[in-house]
Amino acid sequence: MGTTDGGAFKRMLKRLTSDVDTLDADDLSSDAEKSGAQRASDCACGDEVEVLGRLRSVEFCPQDAAASLEAELFDGSEGVTLIWLGRRRIPGIEPGRTMRVRGRLAVRDGRKVLYNPYYEICQAQ
Secondary structure, eight states: OOOTTTTHHHHHHHHHSOHHHHHHHHHHHHHHHHHTOOOOHHHHHOOOEEEEEEEEEEEOTTSHHHHHEEEEEEOOOOEEEEEEETOOOOOTTTTOOOEEEEEEEEEEEEEEEEEEEEEEEEEEO
């Protein structure tokens, strides 16, 4: 009998027994790596970064507050908060969209933040 590599079986078993959030995070992380984007968990304050991920949430500011739009982008490793100042709404920015963003990373209240990032809405993969 020949020896068989259990790698394919182990990968299949892992995919069958892992929860959906873990599998989704692995897929996002893999897509980001293939595209050449940085992992959010590897980025530090002050770095010029390019991150690819999916929008988890989008918050519109109330009409009586200063205009800003806030969204959370998750790339499979960590979330990054995106804040557009002076905007109440941006067409196409909605939960579930895949985006590539670029800008200088800051830290606010312990969260990684990109202010007024350059963005590109990507096709779902």
